[in-house]
Amino acid sequence: MITLHAITKTYLLGSQELHVLKGISLTIHSGEFVAIMGPSGSGKSTLMNIIGLLDTPTTGTYALEGKSVSGLSEKDQAHVRSRRIGFVFQAFNLLQRMNALHQVMQPLLYQGANRQEAQKRAEDSLTAVGLADRMHHLPNELSGGQRQRVAIARALVTHPALMLADEPTGALDSHTGGEIMALLDQLNARGVTIVIVTHEQHIAEHAKRTIHILDGLIHTQ
Amino acid sequence: MLYFLEILHSALDEIRSNKMRSGLTMLGVIIGVASVVLMVAIGRGAQKTVTDRIQSMGTNLLIIQPGRPVQTDVRAFFRRFGGGGGGGGSSTSTLTSDDVLALNKQVSGLRALSPEHRRSMQLIVGNQNMQTSVVGVTPSYPPVNNFDVQFGSFITEKHLKGMEKIVVLGQEVVRALFGTQNPIGKDVRIENGIFTVVGIMEEKGQQGFSNLDDIAFIPLTTMLQRVQGTDRLTAINVSVERPEHTEQVKVLITAVLLNEHRIRDTIDQDFNVLNQAEAVETLNEVTKTFTLLLGGIAAISLIVGGIGVMNIMLVSVTERTREIGIRKAIGARKRDILQQFLVESTVLSVLGGMIGILLSFGGVLLINYFAGFQAIIAIGSILLALTFSVGVGILFGILPAYKAAKLNPIDALRYE
Numbered sequence: 016m017i018t019l020h021a022i023t024k025t026y027l028l029g030s031q032e033l034h035v036l037k038g039i040s041l042t043i044h045s046g047e048f049v050a051i052m053g054p055s056g057s058g059k060s061t062l063m064n065i066i067g068l069l070d071t072p073t074t075g076t077y078a079l080e081g082k083s084v085s086g087l088s089e090k091d092q093a094h095v096r097s098r099r100i101g102f103v104f105q106a107f108n109l110l111q112r113m114n115a116l117h118q119v120m121q122p123l124l125y126q127g128a129n130r131q132e133a134q135k136r137a138e139d140s141l142t143a144v145g146l147a148d149r150m151h152h153l154p155n156e157l158s159g160g161q162r163q164r165v166a167i168a169r170a171l172v173t174h175p176a177l178m179l180a181d182e183p184t185g186a187l188d189s190h191t192g193g194e195i196m197a198l199l200d201q202l203n204a205r206g207v208t209i210v211i212v213t214h215e216q217h218i219a220e221h222a223k224r225t226i227h228i229l230d231g232l233i234h235t236q
Numbered sequence: 237m238l239y240f241l242e243i244l245h246s247a248l249d250e251i252r253s254n255k256m257r258s259g260l261t262m263l264g265v266i267i268g269v270a271s272v273v274l275m276v277a278i279g280r281g282a283q284k285t286v287t288d289r290i291q292s293m294g295t296n297l298l299i300i301q302p303g304r305p306v307q308t309d310v311r312a313f314f315r316r317f318g319g320g321g322g323g324g325g326s327s328t329s330t331l332t333s334d335d336v337l338a339l340n341k342q343v344s345g346l347r348a349l350s351p352e353h354r355r356s357m358q359l360i361v362g363n364q365n366m367q368t369s370v371v372g373v374t375p376s377y378p379p380v381n382n383f384d385v386q387f388g389s390f391i392t393e394k395h396l397k398g399m400e401k402i403v404v405l406g407q408e409v410v411r412a413l414f415g416t417q418n419p420i421g422k423d424v425r426i427e428n429g430i431f432t433v434v435g436i437m438e439e440k441g442q443q444g445f446s447n448l449d450d451i452a453f454i455p456l457t458t459m460l461q462r463v464q465g466t467d468r469l470t471a472i473n474v475s476v477e478r479p480e481h482t483e484q485v486k487v488l489i490t491a492v493l494l495n496e497h498r499i500r501d502t503i504d505q506d507f508n509v510l511n512q513a514e515a516v517e518t519l520n521e522v523t524k525t526f527t528l529l530l531g532g533i534a535a536i537s538l539i540v541g542g543i544g545v546m547n548i549m550l551v552s553v554t555e556r557t558r559e560i561g562i563r564k565a566i567g568a569r570k571r572d573i574l575q576q577f578l579v580e581s582t583v584l585s586v587l588g589g590m591i592g593i594l595l596s597f598g599g600v601l602l603i604n605y606f607a608g609f610q611a612i613i614a615i616g617s618i619l620l621a622l623t624f625s626v627g628v629g630i631l632f633g634i635l636p637a638y639k640a641a642k643l644n645p646i647d648a649l650r651y652e
């Protein structure tokens with residue numbers, strides 16, 4: 016599903032080059048549940064963003080579902096993001112002043128779905144994450160766990176093949192974190208490929224494989 | 237089409253969910269549009285008022301007044317049409333009925349002469365009284381000054397010969413003294429004399445700076461001999477046969493009167509002849525400057541409004557950049573982002589523009605009602621103000637969006 020070869024990411028800070036990723040090669044198969052661990056600043060989020068097509072690598076090649084995405088135009092990248100990938104962030108990244116229902120409808124509207132259909136699917140998605148009774152709440156009227164569940168509903172409403180979650184439980188207590196992980200387990204059981212970044216061992220244990228990153232390189236996998 | 241409705245729908249959602257920012261943006265546009273439309277309307281109205289005024293005075297008019305020639309015709313013009321106030325003092329006046337006879341005999345190209353003696357006096361009916369401009373005139377007053385009776389009759393030759401104590405009232409005076417009653421045949425006390433009302437003038441209305449309806453006419457002979465005891469006139473209005481000869485006639489009149497008054501040197505000239513056309517021109521200059529000034533003020537508020545819109549849009553850029561990052565992460569294309577922001581700021585600006593126009597219409601109605609002054613809305617000013625404000629609104633609405641849409645999604649997401 017995901018094939019990364021010799022991916023590097025270098026930031027230029029003034030005249031100083033900052034090598035964040037130093038040559039990552041990695042294969043993740045369809046249906047896998049992979050956890051990425053590593054110390055803070057080791058480049059986990061950078062790697063996730065590259066996998067999710069939110070960022071571009073400095074060098075290296077990346078193929079998603081057998082097709083190279085390195086040279087895709089901005090428009091085609093947006094298409095892949097929209098159709099194939101779901102994203103969940105540590106900071107939730109919900110749109111402000113937009114209620115849960117509209118929030119979850121948005122990705123479908125970007126796909127060109129009509130409003131009725133989008134609404135129906137968004138309702139289903141929110142029900143699936145246990146928020147049937149919170150559809151008309153604004154983000155600031157929801158608890159942290161509920162916000163993350165809205166984010167997950169928003170990520171899975173398009174039925175993505177790949178779900179990327181960057182510390183999805185980082186801002187939640189362990190009980191709420193457990194509920195979120197149960198949702199991800201369910202998704203994986205339905206065949207969705209899941210990649211998750213975490214600092215917590217017991218979260219990583221939900222995954223079938225853990226990749227350790229150290230200083231921009233894969234340490235063990 | 238469905239897609240567009242979709243975008244419009246979410247734009248309206250966005251506008252509604254961010255009332256503060258939407259309101260402030262619209263406010264900028266509203267102020268800009270309303271001030272320009274209103275100011276230009278006032279300027280236009282002032283100009284029209286002056287032109288109407290000129291036309292209502294009668295055409296081809298020369299005005300002879302006692303006293304040294306004034307520096308500008310405008311001052312005399314204002315003095316003559318200074319409303320309720322009295323005319324020049326008879327004690328210093330040098331114009332007499334003899335001058336009128338001389339002009340009639342010696343100057344060709346005159347259509348009619350209308351000598352007058354004007355004084356501010358107290359009019360009393362029962363327990364109502366008012367101070368108004370009382371003018372002694374001859375039957376040639378209406379054609380020369382383009383101001384005639386609506387009911388009853390004006391002063392006739394018979395009234396003049398008999399020095400009769402009759403009066404023709406302006407509508408404002410009728411309203412003040414008689415209310416809704418018909419005054420014709422009733423008596424009015426003017427300076428110890430009882431005058432019978434024989435006619436009512438047509439309504440001229442408030443015209444700019446004075447009310448032409450605040451006036452009363454009596455026979456010139458009555459005014460001179462029975463009321464004032466003098467032979468002095470406060471003005472002679474002359475209508476010229478052909479407009480293109482006005483300047484020549486003015487020269488002729490000056491010559492005849494200098495001779496009549498036995499004045500050799502024009503330095504000692506004790507009267508002056510105003511050409512209405514000149515006065516009109518000067519007055520037009522004045523209103524043009526006035527309009528320009530108003531336009532300047534309006535332009536400033538337009539720019540201030542524009543800067544307001546700009547500020548709000550730029551201040552919200554952080555929040556919006558993150559929003560754009562999120563939208564991209566959930567599948568928005570650059571095109572979707574730009575469309576959304578374009579529609580959003582267009583709706584806001586156009587809505588603001590509409591409200592601005594409505595507001596200026598309201599302002600014009602208020603002015604017309606309370607100032608008794610006809611402000612005129614110019615389509616051009618609406619278009620100009622709308623184009624500018626809406627342009628600024630849209631430009632600064634999509635500029636941040638355009639910049640953010642160019643970023644890597646992750647850079648937009650990280651933007652602080």
Ligand SMILES: Nc1ncnc2c1ncn2[C@@H]1O[C@H](COP(=O)(O)OP(=O)(O)OP(=O)(O)O)[C@@H](O)[C@H]1O
Pocket residue numbers: 026028033035053054055056057058059060061062
């Ligand atoms: N836009 C940027 N410009 C310069 N340096 C950056 C930029 N983004 C990330 N970095 C650097 O890259 C390194 C890796 O960042 P990254 O966010 O991938 O770390 P991480 O492994 O996710 O850490 P954490 O566990 O704390 O989230 C950090 O040292 C960071 O300072």
Ligand SMILES: [Mg+2]
Pocket residue numbers: 059060061181
């Ligand atoms: Mg991170």
